[in-house]
Amino acid sequence: MTTEIPPSLKANLFIIGSMKCGTTILYDFLCRDHRIAGATGKEVHYFSLYKEKGEEWYSSHFTPDTQTKYLLDASPTYLDMAENFEIPNAIKNYAPEAKIIIMIRDPIDRAISQLNHFQKVNQRDDLKGLNISDIFQILDEDLPVDDKTATAARYIRDFSFYASKIQRYIETFGTENVFVIHNEDLRAHGDQVLSSLYEFLDLSALDDEHYSEKRYVTGTHEVKVPVSLKTGLYAKYGQDYYSSCRHPGVQRPTSSDSALHLNQPVGAIVNEVGIGSDGFLFLVGGGNSPLDMLIMDNTQRSNIVKRWVDQTKIRQATLSELGIKYIQCMIPEKISILGEKLGWGLDLNKSFGDCFGVHFPNAADSPVVDLFSFFRNSPYRDQLYFKTDSHWTHVGAFGAYQNICHKLEIPFCEDLLKSTSSSGPVTFDLGAKMPWTFQEEGRFFHFGEGAKITDEGELVAFKKKHGLENDGGLHVGSFLSFEQDHAPQPESVLIFGDSFSEYRDHLLTGLLAGTFSKVSFAWTTNIDYNLVQELKPDIVICAMTERFMTAAPSDNFDLKAFAHDRVRSYKRPQE
Template sequence: MSIDPFPPGKSDTDSLSVENGILRGRDGWLFLWDGSNDVSRYYTDPGYFGAPELAGWVTLLRARAARCAQIGAQYRHLVVPDKISVYPQHLTAPLRYFDQHPGARFARAFPDDTLCVDILPDLRGTRGNFAARVEPGGGEAEGSDKFFFKTDSHWTFEGCQVAYLRLCESLGVTPCDLSKARPGPGKEMVLDLGAKLSPPVLEHARFGRVLRHSKRQAENEMVRYNESEGLAKGTPRFVGCMVHNHNDQPQAIAKRVVLFGDSFCEFRPHLLTAMLSETFRDVHFVWSTSLDWDFIAALKPDIVITEIAERFVNRLPKDDFRVSPD
């Protein structure tokens, strides 16, 4: 997709409404723009994530897949597109190199390859009527606009389902029925992007509680800290969180999944970790972009999945992480 720059005579920064790293788009849409992640550079600086960075990822993912195959495990990698990649039509900013953003580069590097699961066409509504397969969450948005919150950097219940359904298809498994997990009425709240503005911007948000049959069997100290005080005090610690969910229902697929990911997966009961836990017998989630191969070897999983938000891909994982199980 080509995005036209601002008219001649205007600079790339003219007319942009950026506050505390947040770009105000059209119709109340907010986007991460600069700050520690330099998100805008993926779309405006062709050298920020170029051929060398992509080559590093291709080598890494191929090596991961080969190592997983040695232990009899399937491997899948998922890049969660940034909101800018999904909703460029809601921006007021010029995106001179939109076609070079990492998600597009990954898709071109792995054409028709199940190793790297491409969900951007589904989120953008450009690959058939995929949205019709997503359980409605009761939100006001229609079509592809329902897949991310306007004032948050994260996807909604419906957006997460898109990734879940595509992962299931890639793995050749039947997705579970999530109709009873649909979000309730929700409430007005301040989400992560809206919280960075002054005054804060509120949004009516709904969250579904996915975990019904699967039960948590274990969590480490970091998760216990977050749930007892870290989240409430606004001092959470995320990287290194680990949970193990077990599903003893007869319809659960008798396979063990190890999932390494970030806030789009979560240890709480409402996103991708939970959806996979309702599907498979055992799911072990670790909040990390790097793998712990000793942890994987000890569990002997049938499936290994890695997930990373697009804005983080400029830091190539070293796969030297060590999970603290307690």
């Protein structure tokens, strides 16, 4: 005969996993609070493994006193085994007003930690000597369902998928009763996490305890994982990991420090976008993936760079014969400067631009402007690029402009930063790829407001006429010229570039237009020597983003003919 357990003796606070996500550390801390009584042995697993033992057996694990407000059960299996609503419903039926704390972790780190646990704690001989790559290879093999090695591999893989299980608890208990904590936040920002958690529990925070004490700041020994494998796994887990961290409406830690971002799915890849710390997103996929240059074979990278080195020397010689000053500026990808925010252990010195720059020491006769050292050492590193776009901000563009002026031995115009500007929330390309759209504050200057447009090429005129300025298929071939009568510098400039320069005046082209008497922009990675002969500029600047270095240009390009063909062949959507 079952005896009804008084409600005051029932567990009403649950830390439900996942395994190897820091549940023990959180349990130990909360149990130091006299208002919280933890279950004997921490993990009871009643609702997942031992339901048949009955509520009296379960209740025997708790010893509350008159000050107890919460009875705490910390059993990771309540999340790990929640493949349906059976476990959430069982807890709900037992304790309808229960508070649920869900611990999550970087899915790859968690999987590696569980494998280590199986090997070192459980002494699993069948897993001895295996690494995380072996585990996923096992899952690709056609092994029997009951094979114990394959079963362990499935646990290691599947326990790192959290989102659907979190959703089941949200649907069962409501968002107001579910609190999600990221293991990394608990270790790095324990005080802030605990402050938010105590608000969730409607408890005053302990005055004499600090979660940042050394005994609570622990982590698993880092295991080296090849970057190619790591990025592949992040792509596999990315959508789930992102959803687990950013589920709308769920309770999560907050911080009074606006610069501190908690519950970040750092490292996840979603829709070809890598998620970094501090709210930064990175382009890591697509036809010209910046990530590829950092993980490709060294020989392949060397061959690509060599073609550019050879082409640059040819350009320098050709333009020198024409009496034209030549500047080659490789524009760093955001991942080349801030890639450590992804947490993948990338060797950023393997970027195309870095390897290219090695061939051109910073000598007076070198045409190359080195932005890489300047950007990496800048006190404004986090302001050089938009967080949710692959492009640089006006800060990054101005840094490049400063370096170009230095190379040309002319003063830069600091007053350009006083130009008319507009700002507001913007949804950039990378933010738009996320399941929940990101916006950030964008500020755009009209650096060329002191100059007038004297020539719009056929393609630019066509785009303006039909409102197609942002049509990516109509960028290459764009041409536009600015002139001003009382420019600080009398020289004329022809810049061959891409979207980091732009034909509009809010980036590098605009900064140059505010400095020189005449600036013409041509959207191409090639040098059009016919255009050079026609315009006869004093200076030619080639400013190109690293991702486009995979194919060295032939410089056999007719920009006007290309633009004419694009206009003639373009079919607008309504047609």
